[in-house]
Amino acid sequence: TATQSVSDETLQLLADEMNYNVQIVSPEEEDRELLESFDIEFGEDEGGEEDLVVRPPVVTVMGHVDHGKTRLLDAIRKTNVIAGEAGGITQHIGAYQVATEVNDEERKITFIDTPGHEAFTAMRARGAKSTDIAILVVAANDGVMPQTVEALNHAKAADVPIVVAVNKIDVEGADPTKVRGQLTEYGLVAEEYGGDTMFVDISAKQGLHIDSLLEAVILTADASLDLRANPNQDAQGISIESRLDRGRGAVATVLVQRGTLRVGDTMVVGDAYGRVRAMLDDNGNNVAEAGPSTPVQVLGLTNVPGAGDNFLVVEEDRTARQIAEKRAARERNAAFAKRTR
Template sequence: MQAPSVGGVMLPRGNGQTVRLSRGASLTDFAEKINANPASLVAVMLNLGEMVTATQSVSDETLQLLADEMNYNVEIVSPEEEDRELLESFDIEFGEDEGGEEMLSARPPVVTVMGHVDHGKTRLLDAIRKTNVVAGEAGGITQHIGAYQVSTEVNDEERRITFIDTPGHEAFTAMRARGAKSTDIAILVVAANDGVMPQTIEALNHAKAADVPIVVAVNKIDVEGADPTKVRGQLTEYGLVAEEYGGDTMFVDISAKQGLHIDSLLEAVVLTADASLDLRANSEQDAQGIAIEAHLDRGRGAVATVLVQRGTLRVGDTMVVGDAYGRVRAMLDDNGNNVVEAGPATPVLVLGLTNVPGAGDNFLVVDEDRTARQIAEKRAARERNAAFAKRTRRVSLEDLDKVLKAGQVQQLNLIIKGDASGSVEALESSLLQLDVGEEVDLRVLHRGVGAVTETDIDLATGSDAIVIGFNVRADGRATQMAEREGVDVRYYSVIYQVIEEIEAALKGMLKPEYEEVELGTAEIREIFRSSKLGNIAGVLIRSGEVRRNTKARLIRDGKVIAENLNIEGLRRFKDDVTEIREGFEGGINLGSYNDIKIDDVIATYEMREKPRG
């Protein structure tokens, strides 16, 4: 049956049939499914008041609108289902152990540590691993996730346990949820002096949703005001009843700071695993698992921390991780030692991938490089189409409140670049959850790992987007391009500063009293060592001017290595000077900071009071 013509073109009319399309499909994709001419669907959309090209990726809403007009039902295929269908087309089954019971062997439990933001999760992992992670975290909060394996002795038998370290701030809910899904047991850390807090409940709900057994670590028992009994009572309300009260949840009182009863906690984890879980996997098949974290490493390229869930991963295997693929060049354990193979429940750092996968992407080993490339390319194309479909109408954050006052509904477009995929994903998830009513729509057009590039600025220029650099900076040309095109690029190192500022902007309240003004950049060409002053950087001033007694940051390969440095000494030949201009050479002393290398960039800036508009 034919539909009435649109602009003289006859169209096929549906009878309520269902058309399956992936996210970000184009009108051409739709036309193929219903055996129609794509140009005629463009005409239908024009009739409906929307100008869309035939090959452009369109949103789910647009596809729905078109389907309703043509009397079809449209079903948008979920990414998970699409991925399953993609792997099936290559005759690959993901998520199942091959063979029967006789192929399965015991594996270590995978444990996630959860709890309130400052109840001592990182310090607990610290005590377990005898290393110091806390000192390196901005704001003392875990910004990335990693995985570590430890050994403990239970009943005179050595047992291994794998820990997944998930970030603690509430902004990282998405990653924490995923941490629970890739996990066998959750350790819930509760401070004995604070008791149960909102984030404790949030973490508990994630663990329950993932249906994993919970061991409670009552931390800070050495602190004044500690009351472990009160914690047990509070958690009873949420269904966690201690063994000593007749329940089945093990509670262990610990002090991560003093290293008290850590062995008892590890023993509780092993006993809980033995009592309630059947932890076995086939170690003989091709490896499969999950990427826990990934980032770009200078000199090593894309590196990913992966957790093998079944099979054995070996150096030389060809693997696909999300939309990245490659042959495993080398594997490192959590202590940085080279390993040649990793069995079930073993976390390793993998080198050899073509690009940076996302945190939480699944990985699998395939027989041929060609198969790996095809799977990765199809996944990348799918992601790209979905991202294009989100794109729509350059504003700075400060302009936003003017637009709102004018009564216009405005869209704030963002491009997020960060130093690790987990952070970028958590940031995107947090920003998209900001709720400021219907006055403004927030969209993330693109997210990625690495320095802000010219391509990012290009995209921002064409879509009026604001670029957020999280622990990364723009490379030289990108900075100039952003200035030339008037693109707003903002840099942050702590996640809630981003959230607060974007939320303030969305509410039209952003009126900072001070702003950072870049004064100049200097490239380190040589390093001179002085017994009195430490390392002195021989530099060429690349842009602007460098002044003595101003603030500086050190950038290496696009990433910020050190913040809040001071230009304490400035010399031209043998003379002390107050400033050096662009194109001239000189010497810079950063005071007590000596970790400088040739090709590093020293970027200087000052905070200027900003007149209120």
């Protein structure tokens, strides 16, 4: 019937029978076409080389369950929480920024603190290049486990450099050398063995060598990546997580990738849109603007966007609404097509 949904293969067969040429486009390509119809370039820095400035690396921590990912993220935060802030971190926004000193120069690093691979995979599946570097946490007493390999493969598929944190070196039976040996089989060769992967022995529990790990991240970023973005354009980036808050409505944590996001900007995030009413940083303080690689929590959206949805700032509220509505309609049609099969 005219309203029936068919699979891609059936569609191709029917088209051949009727001498039509069918092109099947991915949602990403469709989205790009939609934005181009509004004259918006997504994913490109405007201007030339001289407009680009260095931005902090964005890091995801991955590894086997129980190997200390969460403990490590806490330890990194603790070394960085401004002394005297009672009660430490005030809220969890899914990402935060820390500062570390490398060669007497203060450098920032942004950590995406989402529950492990799921979010990373969701973002990667949607073509969102959210992470610049992956920290692979391996426990020195357990060595390489199935999920370690899984995390490693995710990072390799996403083509991001890996820094290995060998955790729990204070535990009985810890053997950091064994970990280095095991990971050699998976193509991660430690620098001391003539490879180019940095391994750092740490103890998240005792807070040992956390600074060395942060330094390794910066050095790896400097050595193998060119992390620059143009801060002087309309902001673009991705949403990391979002939720419905009773008092404040839809709250989304976004990571600015290029441009600068300001309070009062009109933004589209996936099929949500709205004017930025307020922005909060990872300590719960109000901020007026956020530059490249900065994570902020945004208030003022119409509904809750998904993790990995891209966001962009547009000139007019009307444009924002049209883009959001077209995206929502597309999602609806896709869901409907799935349901009627």
